[in-house]
Amino acid sequence: MQTVIGNQLATAIDHLQQQQLVAIPTETVYGLAANALNEAAVIQIFEAKKRPRFNPLIVHVPTIQSISTYAHLQPLAEKLAHAFMPGPFTLLLHKTNVVPSLVTAGSNKVAIRIPQHPLTLELLQQLPFPLAAPSANVFGYVSPTTAQHVYKGMQGIIPYILDGGACTVGVESTIVEVTNEHTVIVHRVGGIAVEAIAAVAGVPVILASEQQEATAPNTPGQLKSHYATTTPLMVGNVASLIAQYPNQNIAVLGFNTLYPQLPEQNQYLLSPEGSLNQAAQRLFDTMRLLDTAGYDLIIAENFPNEGLGRAINDRLHRAQVQYK
Ligand code: TXA
Ligand code: MG
Numbered sequence: 001m002q003t004v005i006g007n008q009l010a011t012a013i014d015h016l017q018q019q020q021l022v023a024i025p026t027e028t029v030y031g032l033a034a035n036a037l038n039e040a041a042v043i044q045i046f047e048a049k050k051r052p053r054f055n056p057l058i059v060h061v062p063t064i065q066s067i068s069t070y071a072h073l074q075p076l077a078e079k080l081a082h083a084f085m086p087g088p089f090t091l092l093l094h095k096t097n098v099v100p101s102l103v104t105a106g107s108n109k110v111a112i113r114i115p116q117h118p119l120t121l122e123l124l125q126q127l128p129f130p131l132a133a134p135s136a137n138v139f140g141y142v143s144p145t146t147a148q149h150v151y152k153g154m155q156g157i158i159p160y161i162l163d164g165g166a167c168t169v170g171v172e173s174t175i176v177e178v179t180n181e182h183t184v185i186v187h188r189v190g191g192i193a194v195e196a197i198a199a200v201a202g203v204p205v206i207l208a209s210e211q212q213e214a215t216a217p218n219t220p221g222q223l224k225s226h227y228a229t230t231t232p233l234m235v236g237n238v239a240s241l242i243a244q245y246p247n248q249n250i251a252v253l254g255f256n257t258l259y260p261q262l263p264e265q266n267q268y269l270l271s272p273e274g275s276l277n278q279a280a281q282r283l284f285d286t287m288r289l290l291d292t293a294g295y296d297l298i299i300a301e302n303f304p305n306e307g308l309g310r311a312i313n314d315r316l317h318r319a320q321v322q323y324k
Helices: 009-017 039-049 065-069 075-084 118-126 147-154 194-201 238-244 276-291 309-323
Strands: 004-006 022-024 031-035 058-060 089-095 109-113 160-162 174-179 183-188 205-207 233-235 250-254 267-269 297-300
Touching: 004 147, 009 022, 009 031, 009 118, 009 160, 022 118, 022 147, 031 039, 031 058, 075 089, 075 174, 075 194, 118 160, 147 160, 147 276, 174 194, 183 194, 194 205, 233 309, 238 250, 238 297, 250 276, 267 276, 276 297, 276 309
Parallel strands: 004 160, 022 160, 058 109, 089 174, 183 205, 233 297, 250 267, 250 297
Antiparallel strands: 022 031, 089 109, 174 183
C-alpha cells in the first residue's frame, strides 16, 4: 500500500468512509483513526499498531453536545468538559450501547475526547461517525508529533496521513474520571495540568496512574515499556549517572541547564528559557532524534513535577522501564 501525506480533508473523509485508516493531527500527538462505530474498521487499528486488543481506544467527537450519543455525562464531568474541551483532556464515562465493545475492550466505560486542532475538528464535524484513535505510533514506541514521525512507523500500512503540522502540546491528553460526583481521578497525566483541573473541580483530585505498574490496563496508560526509545534511556541524577557509565557515548536530555561533566554538543535542552509547556512540545521529537543519532545511552533528568512537567516525567519514566 502506498502511504500519502497531504492536507486534503476530502481525501481523509473518503478513506474513513471506506472503513480505512487515516492518521490525524491533534494538538497532543497524531492519532491513528478509524470509524469508531464499525468493528471491521477498528480492528485494523489494532493490527496496524500491533496493539493488544485488551487495550481500549479513545473516541474522538466534534462537540460536547454529541457526547450524549456515546456516553452519560453527569454534572461534574460536564463542568470539566466545558472547562477543558476541546483540548488535551479525555473523560472516562459510562458508555451507551452505540459504542462497540471492541473500542472499549469490553469495558462499560468509554474514553471521550474533543481534540483542539482546526483540521481535525472540521473533519469530525463533517463525518457522520466519531473516530476511534490511539496515538499513531507502533505499539510501545515514542508517540508521533509530526506527519513525518507517523510516516516512519506507518509507511506502507495506512493509505493517508492528514498533515496538520507539528503538534502544539506534544504530550497526550490528561485522562480523567469522576466517581460518584465527589472525586476526580486522573488516570493519565497529560496536556492539561492537574493544578488546572483542581482549580475547576472543587472536589479532591487524585492521581491514580503516576507510579503504578500494571500489565493490563485497568487504569489507562499503564502498560510497561510505553514511549520507549530503542537506545537505552535512564532518568535520574544526571551527574552520577554520567559517572557510572564512563565509556559510553551519552546524550543528556535536560530542561534548561547544561552539565559541566559532558561536552555541550551531547546535551539537548528542551527549553533553555525554562518553559515546561515548550519542553513538553519538544519532548517526543527530541527523543526520536536522540534515538537515531548513534548514542549508546540517553540520560534524562527529572523535570520540575508541576504543570506539564508531570506528564514529561511520566513519559520519561515509562520509557526507561524495560531497561531496569
Ligand atoms: O492525546 C491523546 O489522548 C491521543 C490523541 C490521538 O487523542 N490519544 C492517545 O491514545 O494517547 P492512546 O490509545 O495512545 O492512549 C489512550 C489510553 C490508553 O492507555 C488506553 O488504555 C486508555 O487511554 N483508555 C482508552 N479507553 C479506555 C477505557 N474505556 N477504559 C480505560 N482506559 C481507556
Ligand atoms: Mg499511545
